[in-house]
Amino acid sequence: MLTVEQALDQIAAAVRPLPARRSPLADALGLVLAENIVSDSDSPPFDKALMDGFAVRAADVLRADSSLNIVGELTAGQIADRPVGPGETMQIMTGAPIPAGADAVLRIEDAVIDGETVRFVGIPAQPGRNILRRGAAMRAGDVVLSAGRRLRAQELGLLAELGRAEISVLPRPSVALLATGDELVPVDQVPGPGQIRNSNETMLQAQVARAGCRVVPLGIARDNERILEQKIRAGLEHDVLCLSGGVSMGKLDLVPAALARCGVREVFHKVHLKPGKPVWFGVYDAPDGRRRCIFGLPGNPVSSMVCCELFVQTAIRALSGQTPIRPAPVSARLVTTHSHHDDRPTFVPSHLESGLDGPRVTPLGWKGSADLRSTVAANAMTLFPPGDKDYAAGDVVDVYAW
Ligand code: AMP
Ligand code: MG
Numbered sequence: 001m002l003t004v005e006q007a008l009d010q011i012a013a014a015v016r017p018l019p020a021r022r023s024p025l026a027d028a029l030g031l032v033l034a035e036n037i038v039s040d041s042d043s044p045p046f047d048k049a050l051m052d053g054f055a056v057r058a059a060d061v062l063r064a065d066s067s068l069n070i071v072g073e074l075t076a077g078q079i080a081d082r083p084v085g086p087g088e089t090m091q092i093m094t095g096a097p098i099p100a101g102a103d104a105v106l107r108i109e110d111a112v113i114d115g116e117t118v119r120f121v122g123i124p125a126q127p128g129r130n131i132l133r134r135g136a137a138m139r140a141g142d143v144v145l146s147a148g149r150r151l152r153a154q155e156l157g158l159l160a161e162l163g164r165a166e167i168s169v170l171p172r173p174s175v176a177l178l179a180t181g182d183e184l185v186p187v188d189q190v191p192g193p194g195q196i197r198n199s200n201e202t203m204l205q206a207q208v209a210r211a212g213c214r215v216v217p218l219g220i221a222r223d224n225e226r227i228l229e230q231k232i233r234a235g236l237e238h239d240v241l242c243l244s245g246g247v248s249m250g251k252l253d254l255v256p257a258a259l260a261r262c263g264v265r266e267v268f269h270k271v272h273l274k275p276g277k278p279v280w281f282g283v284y285d286a287p288d289g290r291r292r293c294i295f296g297l298p299g300n301p302v303s304s305m306v307c308c309e310l311f312v313q314t315a316i317r318a319l320s321g322q323t324p325i326r327p328a329p330v331s332a333r334l335v336t337t338h339s340h341h342d343d344r345p346t347f348v349p350s351h352l353e354s355g356l357d358g359p360r361v362t363p364l365g366w367k368g369s370a371d372l373r374s375t376v377a378a379n380a381m382t383l384f385p386p387g388d389k390d391y392a393a394g395d396v397v398d399v400y401a402w
Pocket of ligand 1: 197
């Protein structure tokens with residue numbers, strides 16, 4: 001059986017990034033840039049006042065009691081219609097272009113205005129004071145963002161400054177979700193005897209939406225070969241199809257065979273981990289030339305959740321160009337003792353927080369892979385390697401933020 005690392009390697013090897021597409025800037029949060037961005041202008045585009053105050057010739061205010069004639073007023077967006085001559089000043093607001101002749105801005109707080117004249121207290125003015133020079137932050141021709149960068153608020157703001165209303169990005173993967181099981185009823189219905197609600201769809205929908213994907217829920221497929229095949233074919237229209245349930249050893253675990261009949265090629269079935277051992281992964285090369293990724297997640301909710309975090313999110317990162325592709329753990333110290341006795345590496349829902357000596361983690365009591373309620377207190381999962389070990393408080397473990 002594959003280890004988690006081997007399974008992640010196989011996903012990384014099988015998944016190809018989606019082709020780049022143009023996107024409006026406003027829809028690009030979280031996407032990865034697919035072009036280098038070169039500045040076509042200087043920033044700021046002109047010498048700019050950094051303070052509300054007075055634009056002066058520094059040589060005029062060497063002495064603290066120098067008095068200057070006020071010959072104009074400049075607000076942001078206004079260009080001076082004359083230069084500042086010797087013995088003159090213009091009142092200026094933050095962001096306004098520095099008028100010709102002036103080479104410093106003195107703060108309004110340091111000015112004593114007397115009718116048409118102003119004098120300054122306390123400071124001689126050095127040239128350049130309170131001025132941001134043209135091109136100080138960015139010069140025309142600079143590569144300011146490189147392909148591969150994930151777009152956050154600051155990158156989007158910079159693109160807006162450059163007037164790039166549309167950019168080339170790796171698009172959001174579209175992810176179809178298909179819950180399987182005769183026992184499932186939709187969330188808004190009351191389960192009959194032996195039935196349960198389809199909680200996995202809502203949970204998985206949130207997990208992949210959080211990763212920036214477009215989500216298309218396909219509802220519930222009964223454990224019936226014909227219905228399964230029909231719904232799987234609809235799901236294969238999308239970049240990723242995630243099924244939940246039907247991949248274990250039960251009589252009605254029909255998913256792997258149904259996927260095979262739909263032309264999906266198995267890459268792996270079963271991974272050495274807990275919870276989530278029956279997880280299934282395959283690929284389908286669609287007639288449009290694009291490769292689809294298909295996951296069969298075990299039906300138990302915590303298994304589904306853990307496998308989505310480890311495996312589905314890895315495929316999503318690979319499709320959308322995010323790096324690193326693999327889930328990145330942090331090292332944290334255990335707050336409590338923990339006893340681990342299992343031959344499988346186990347991902348335990350946990351609470352991760354920052355402490356004075358670095359990250360610390362508390363594994364939560366949970367009743368196994370059907371216990372979704374315990375995950376509500378969790379924001380992470382702690383990985384306990386296979387074997388029998390009694391961990392002490394303070395021991396360092398690998399933790400994956402959720
Ligand atoms: P399976 O993987 O189909 O054998 O299902 C394992 C367990 O998970 C069973 O107890 C199922 O009832 C439960 N289960 C399967 N699908 C879902 C779902 N969509 N939502 C909640 N529980 C589920
Ligand atoms: Mg089932």
